Amino acid sequence: MAGRKIYLDNNATTPCDPRVVEAMVPYFFEHHGNAASRNHPFGWEAEEAVDYAREQIAKLLDADEKEIIFTSGATESDNLAIKGVYEMYSRKGNHIITVKTEHKAVLDTCNKLEKHGAEVTYLDVKYDGMIDLAELEAAIKPNTIMVAVMWANNETGVIQPMKEIGAICEKHGVLFFSDATQAVGKIKTHPREVGVHLMAFTGHKMYGPKGVGALYVSRKNPRVKVTAQMDGGGHERGMRSGTLNVPGIVGFGKAAEIAMNEMEQDAARLSKLRDKLEKGFQELEEIYINGNVNSRMPHVTNISFKHVEGEGLMMTFNQEIALSSGSACTSASLEPSYVLVALGLGDDLAHSSLRFSLGRFTSEDDVNYAIEAVKKGVNHMRDLSPIWEMYKEGVDLSKIEWAAH
């Protein structure tokens, strides 16, 4: 099996679908124009291609094409939505509500705004990763301008109750922003249907290219405006200046079109493979699936293999299988995943977790191979683990006075 490479890290990034690549190629040389060049065919062709992609993406979201603002990716979209709303609606208030399990692009943006006078509430999540709706509603105050809740979590795949959150926001007249990076193109994400007013997403998590993303901004009921964070030529209706990444946008559009046509069958196939993967580990003792298993993305599972350290475990098979760990042993902080800690997992279980995220190009063979390789790795690591040995001897690990370092 030497040389075999299995990619189960699709939440980090997806491969670019060959059909997407094919659609992009002509826009590097043949049709290389600047979409903002209004007075020659090179510009017209580019503009036409961008318009078409905007339509393809709008269709996927059941939105109007004027509601799609192109950016460089989800991080920029998150920044534009949060900072842009904060500035635009500063007369209405300065309070933002978000959640502890959000992506850093949301959390760090909120942290930054706190330094500039914003008041931010960071909601806890329940043990299953879901927010408490009553807690959300209770947190809304007269000066609340926005609620920011991600559609699906990147680490656990947990899907938040979007419709219910939307209804609460509607009732209190606050804007609802969602980072839907992990959800768009994989499950139905129609912002208007659930009451989302701004929504961030990106190409490279849905089999499109890297370096291109978008922000959905509702144009009616309500008409939302954001203050531009990038100043310049006034592109994207003044909300995001900068020459449009035409090949990237063309690819993003194509990826949206493919997703629209294939999302359902992909999701059905992947949820079966995901379930198969989880079943494959059943014979191992002391494993725990993290997050709500009834409300999560079809292609994701996050599993803690108790008494095994995640990064070490990955090293047993990382020449062949790519995935992610909730252990932060590679970073200087030594802190395990804040998302899993927010779910109430002890640091020990958070250090022991692996995230498997399957994708369009994952085969059943890949999953079978991964089950065997991971099982073998877990057994290898447990043979090496002193705390596994103690656990097997019946030692109560919580009673040991560990010399924390």
Added chain:
Amino acid sequence: MAYSNKVIDHFHNPRNVGTLDKAKKNVGTGLVGAPECGDVMRLQIEVDEATGVIQDAKFKTFGCGSAIASSSLATEWLKGKSVDDALKIDNMDIVEELALPPVKIHCSVLAEDAIKAAIADYKMKNGVAVEATATA
């Protein structure tokens, strides 16, 4: 982050994995780290009472590749050393041998702590005065 070949070798073929009988008087056990921190090392030495030389060393480690490699290497180095010489093993020797990157230096520190803890345990059992060192 790429691991050095030596780390990879120790990780896939760890030396001296196992458990010595901690009830024996000539066995010293060091257990350092904590599951919450993502690293726990247990290092044991068995000392020849006549000569004071470490005749066997075993480890088990919960942790990343560098933590496992550091403790595996430590057991290799311990065997055949006198207890006093073993105390001279410095974490930076491990860093150098395994080419550990800066973020992994704590793994070598933990291995040094484990050596010291095992020796302290052995000395305590045998009524030799020791300075206080980290033990679990």
